[in-house]
Amino acid sequence: MPSDKPLAQRLLDGDRRALARAISLVEDDDPAGWELVREVYPHTGRAAVVGVTGAPGAGKSTLIGKVVANRRAAGRSVAVLSIDPSSPFTHGALLGDRIRLTDHFLDPGVFIRSMANRGALGGLSEASLQAALLMDAAGRDDVLLETVGVGQAEIDIIDHADTVVLVLMPGGGDSVQALKAGIMEIPDIIVVNKADHPMTQTMVREIRGVLSLAPQGDWKVPIVQTEATEGTGVEQLVEQLLTHRAHIEEQGTLAERRRNNLRNEVIALATTKLRRSLEARVCSDPAFEGLIDDVVARRLDPASAAHALLDDTRS
Amino acid sequence: MPSDKPLAQRLLDGDRRALARAISLVEDDDPAGWELVREVYPHTGRAAVVGVTGAPGAGKSTLIGKVVANRRAAGRSVAVLSIDPSSPFTHGALLGDRIRLTDHFLDPGVFIRSMANRGALGGLSEASLQAALLMDAAGRDDVLLETVGVGQAEIDIIDHADTVVLVLMPGGGDSVQALKAGIMEIPDIIVVNKADHPMTQTMVREIRGVLSLAPQGDWKVPIVQTEATEGTGVEQLVEQLLTHRAHIEEQGTLAERRRNNLRNEVIALATTKLRRSLEARVCSDPAFEGLIDDVVARRLDPASAAHALLDDTRS
Numbered sequence: 001m002p003s004d005k006p007l008a009q010r011l012l013d014g015d016r017r018a019l020a021r022a023i024s025l026v027e028d029d030d031p032a033g034w035e036l037v038r039e040v041y042p043h044t045g046r047a048a049v050v051g052v053t054g055a056p057g058a059g060k061s062t063l064i065g066k067v068v069a070n071r072r073a074a075g076r077s078v079a080v081l082s083i084d085p086s087s088p089f090t091h092g093a094l095l096g097d098r099i100r101l102t103d104h105f106l107d108p109g110v111f112i113r114s115m116a117n118r119g120a121l122g123g124l125s126e127a128s129l130q131a132a133l134l135m136d137a138a139g140r141d142d143v144l145l146e147t148v149g150v151g152q153a154e155i156d157i158i159d160h161a162d163t164v165v166l167v168l169m170p171g172g173g174d175s176v177q178a179l180k181a182g183i184m185e186i187p188d189i190i191v192v193n194k195a196d197h198p199m200t201q202t203m204v205r206e207i208r209g210v211l212s213l214a215p216q217g218d219w220k221v222p223i224v225q226t227e228a229t230e231g232t233g234v235e236q237l238v239e240q241l242l243t244h245r246a247h248i249e250e251q252g253t254l255a256e257r258r259r260n261n262l263r264n265e266v267i268a269l270a271t272t273k274l275r276r277s278l279e280a281r282v283c284s285d286p287a288f289e290g291l292i293d294d295v296v297a298r299r300l301d302p303a304s305a306a307h308a309l310l311d312d313t314r315s
Numbered sequence: 316m317p318s319d320k321p322l323a324q325r326l327l328d329g330d331r332r333a334l335a336r337a338i339s340l341v342e343d344d345d346p347a348g349w350e351l352v353r354e355v356y357p358h359t360g361r362a363a364v365v366g367v368t369g370a371p372g373a374g375k376s377t378l379i380g381k382v383v384a385n386r387r388a389a390g391r392s393v394a395v396l397s398i399d400p401s402s403p404f405t406h407g408a409l410l411g412d413r414i415r416l417t418d419h420f421l422d423p424g425v426f427i428r429s430m431a432n433r434g435a436l437g438g439l440s441e442a443s444l445q446a447a448l449l450m451d452a453a454g455r456d457d458v459l460l461e462t463v464g465v466g467q468a469e470i471d472i473i474d475h476a477d478t479v480v481l482v483l484m485p486g487g488g489d490s491v492q493a494l495k496a497g498i499m500e501i502p503d504i505i506v507v508n509k510a511d512h513p514m515t516q517t518m519v520r521e522i523r524g525v526l527s528l529a530p531q532g533d534w535k536v537p538i539v540q541t542e543a544t545e546g547t548g549v550e551q552l553v554e555q556l557l558t559h560r561a562h563i564e565e566q567g568t569l570a571e572r573r574r575n576n577l578r579n580e581v582i583a584l585a586t587t588k589l590r591r592s593l594e595a596r597v598c599s600d601p602a603f604e605g606l607i608d609d610v611v612a613r614r615l616d617p618a619s620a621a622h623a624l625l626d627d628t629r630s
Contacts, residue, residue, distance in 0.1 A: 057488075148496065178371060269617055270625050298357045
């Protein structure tokens with residue numbers, strides 16, 4: 001039975017349906033969604049936000065499912081946001097993984113949501129951040145953000161996390177190479193999943209080597225071996241999550257990290273807004289195709305065309 | 316002995332030192348560099364531009380070295396641009412690979428350049444595209460763009476290529492998973508390098524499976540097995556490069572692809588320019604930190620802060 005209370009109030013009361021509705025609004029880029037985030041924002045900042053990244057197939061979803069069970073047993077409420085940036089043609093390939101989280105579908109203490117809407121304007125990362133804030137405002141103790149990363153230098157959504165976990169699997173040498181080459185940022189915790197694989201110890205040694213070359217902060221990145229399907233190693237992972245959180249709280253780096261994250265987020269949101277208005281102009285302006293004709297005919301170079309486009313947009 | 320001719324003219328004459336100087340100008344974001352690209356742009360569009368991407372350690376540089384030798388033997392002049400987006404702390408880790416191209420250092424028909432300058436403003440991809448245009452204008456028949464990619468949906472520099480080659484290695488399962496999940500775009504040619512590895516055939520079968528699920532265009536993506544260190548399979552790769560080029564020329568898709576690439580490039584350049592001016596404002600404006608203080612204190616949400624920032628920037 002729908003309540004007469006406004007959506008924001010129901011969300012703050014922890015109503016699951018209100019949370020689901022609110023996330024749909026931001027996913028659809030409905031102005032009411034942005035307004036809602038604005039309204040509930042003062043109530044955010046309480047959740048422990050953990051980002052989980054890694055190659056497709058590394059077992060992130062299964063692992064998250066086990067972590068969720070562990071946190072629930074400890075009496076905490078949990079929200080999981082799975083972000084799926086896969087291309088339209090395989091749509092659903094990654095979302096199939098989400099089924100692994102269905103164990104928790106009947107538990108009101110667990111809220112699970114997938115986002116795959118790339119949209120014409122590429123607002124997935126924007127919408128994900130807003131959704132994470134909504135989960136936080138709805139009073140979830142733990143917010144887990146799952147996203148696919150195979151070596152990207154920046155994964156926007158991970159920027160929102162207090163703790164970043166990278167999940168690797170034996171045989172997934174590309175991610176270790178990317179870590180080694182500095183293409184991928186060093187996370188806070190590294191998990192080697194599918195640790196029953198014969199190549200596990202080789203991989204662990206290789207990762208240790210990479211970490212020994214990385215600049216030493218005051219946090220020593222732990223390597224946790226798990227077999228997510230069996231639940232093996234999940235307790236050790238949770239322990240490391242708690243240790244990392246205690247560490248950043250003690251050191252005051254949590255506040256610092258959040259300030260940096262929020263700063264980047266504001267700039268990213270502003271840049272997206274600028275790009276959107278640029279793209280909207282381009283789509284509606286027949287003169288732009290004429291500009292491209294000139295570039296294609298090699299009469300006008302791309303940088304000059306970009307200048308012309310901006311001058312035109314501003315006027 | 317430096318000539319008295321202007322830089323643009325020497326570049327168009329194919330002078331190696333003029334090309335090197337010109338690239339340094341765009342890398343340093345010197346206005347003279349942009350001016351130069353503007354000037355020589357009418358002479359671009361003749362080179363066959365091939366993008367080579369893949370995880371670090373897949374053997375891209377060695378393979379490119381062999382392709383260069385093959386093209387030189389066929390009487391073509393070649394330029395190689397290696398783009399290294401690795402993080403500051405491993406700086407040089409990838410550039411070490413470049414040493415594998417030194418066989419060609421004494422051949423004036425081969426021009427090799429690395430770019431790793433991330434810069435404060437993140438202009439690497441912009442500068443790379445300008446550098447590729449300069450190589451083209453300098454009359455190089457083949458321009459090879461080497462970049463590290465481990466599953467990024469968009470790798471800007473690759474957008475500039477007429478033909479995209481993805482180099483995989485057995486054991487690098489993460490890239491195949493990324494391809495499968497649609498996180499990584501299907502390239503024009505797939506190379507499985509280090510094909511002496513026992514896992515090669517398994518990987519080839521897996522890739523065939525992925526390709527069979529991808530939407531069928533009029534080009535059937537070939538899988539070439541190479542052992543770059545031995546030169547095995549390099550001829551087959553070159554043959555596929557030529558076949559692909561003939562194919563896109565015949566089908567008229569080369570013109571279409573270049574139009575799309577140039578279109579994206581103009582929008583990307585314009586967006587970068589907007590972001591830069593935004594960041595410059597942010598750095599010089601003490602009010603911005605006050606805005607972030609409000610966001611951190613949860614008095615103002617990130618989206619509203621972004622709005623405020625833009626309004627402030629415009630006024």
